[in-house]
Amino acid sequence: MREIFRDDHNIFREQVRRFIEREIVPHHERWEEEGVVPREVWRRAGEEGLLCVGIPEQYGGGGGDRGHSAVMIEELARVNATAVGFTTHSEIVAHYLLSYGTEAQKMRWLPAMAKGEIIAVIAMSEPGMGSDLRAMRTSAKLEGDHYIVHGAKTFITNGINADLAVTATKLNPDDKRLTLLCVECDRPGFSKGKKLGKIGLRGQDTAELFFDQVKVPVGNRLGEENEGFKYLSNQLAWERLIIGIRAAASLEAMFDETVAYTRERRVFNQSVLDFQNSRFKLAEAKAQMTMLRVFIDHCLKLSMDDTLSADVAAMAKLVGSEMQNKLLDEFLQLHGGYGFMNEYRVSRAWVDARVARIYGGTSEIMKEIIARTIA
Numbered sequence: 001m002r003e004i005f006r007d008d009h010n011i012f013r014e015q016v017r018r019f020i021e022r023e024i025v026p027h028h029e030r031w032e033e034e035g036v037v038p039r040e041v042w043r044r045a046g047e048e049g050l051l052c053v054g055i056p057e058q059y060g061g062g063g064g065d066r067g068h069s070a071v072m073i074e075e076l077a078r079v080n081a082t083a084v085g086f087t088t089h090s091e092i093v094a095h096y097l098l099s100y101g102t103e104a105q106k107m108r109w110l111p112a113m114a115k116g117e118i119i120a121v122i123a124m125s126e127p128g129m130g131s132d133l134r135a136m137r138t139s140a141k142l143e144g145d146h147y148i149v150h151g152a153k154t155f156i157t158n159g160i161n162a163d164l165a166v167t168a169t170k171l172n173p174d175d176k177r178l179t180l181l182c183v184e185c186d187r188p189g190f191s192k193g194k195k196l197g198k199i200g201l202r203g204q205d206t207a208e209l210f211f212d213q214v215k216v217p218v219g220n221r222l223g224e225e226n227e228g229f230k231y232l233s234n235q236l237a238w239e240r241l242i243i244g245i246r247a248a249a250s251l252e253a254m255f256d257e258t259v260a261y262t263r264e265r266r267v268f269n270q271s272v273l274d275f276q277n278s279r280f281k282l283a284e285a286k287a288q289m290t291m292l293r294v295f296i297d298h299c300l301k302l303s304m305d306d307t308l309s310a311d312v313a314a315m316a317k318l319v320g321s322e323m324q325n326k327l328l329d330e331f332l333q334l335h336g337g338y339g340f341m342n343e344y345r346v347s348r349a350w351v352d353a354r355v356a357r358i359y360g361g362t363s364e365i366m367k368e369i370i371a372r373t374i375a
Helices: 007-024 028-034 039-047 066-078 086-100 103-115 228-264 276-304 310-334 336-340 345-357 363-371
Strands: 120-123 139-143 146-157 164-169 179-184 190-195 206-217
Touching: 007 039, 007 066, 039 103, 066 086, 066 228, 066 276, 086 103, 086 120, 086 164, 086 179, 086 228, 120 146, 146 164, 146 179, 164 206, 164 228, 179 206, 179 228, 228 276, 228 310, 228 345, 276 310, 310 336, 310 345, 310 363, 336 345
Parallel strands: 120 164
Antiparallel strands: 139 146, 146 206, 164 179, 190 206
16 A cells, blocks of 8 residues: 555545446557547546546536546556546646636636536647747737637647647747637637647547637636746646656556566466566566655655645656656567567557657756756
């Protein structure tokens, strides 16, 4: 038992696990082929209270804390269903609205998001922008009581299913400051590109979004003008810890599967696990995973206490994502040729994990954040 979780967290985990085993695992392979998770799955998750679990009950959420959120993140990672985009919707977009939205905005969007009736996305990345948010070009020009939004976004998680996009814009193209606008996806001038083909996370619909002189009411602005970069930065520590949480949970699940496989698989009249190389590889992995788990749970406690700093969150993402990629490669190798087959979950986990070193800020950016704390 991990001390970070209370009894209510553990009870919630049982509910989450039952839902995932019933509603996600049997269908996940088909969703990967289709490149999208059906909207009815979102609605069923909403009906069971599994969306927006950290949002207060007055706004339709579960009223839980970061521990409940971590349970949901871990259970999706455990079955390699990170591609199901609940986390971006519930743990990122919903918390932008909770933290910076007006009461009217919260009541307008959060209850529908918690029910799975509205799927919300964060629209930051742009073609050619890379990790430099200040270099974005999407513009918003104030005309009367509306902003006129023009530009394009890319790599948008849940982009095909999206109903609402929290969109980062610039009021002045020569200014580095950002303004966040909530753009409903049925507004004239808004359009979605085709699903983007990816090597991993294929069940997650990822798309480009286009804004062609879209009129957005001033009442849809999230927070104050030109304060968007501060808002984005304030949420990044949790977003990066999410990636570390996923890494630890994925590794633990794939470790167990690798042990089971090597115990049963026989080569040269003995099990693969009987070879000293296999035992040493797994022993080293277990030692590293144990250290990662202790650190990630420590970071989760800091997050629950609202004391997680940007540099420590960067450490969690950097160490977690790099270790995940390294050890999953070892686990795949221990599966031999079968590790390269889609029918084995380790192969899909290995491919899906590669993006963890890129999204949420690349490993190189994490190193830069940590390096700034070195005197």
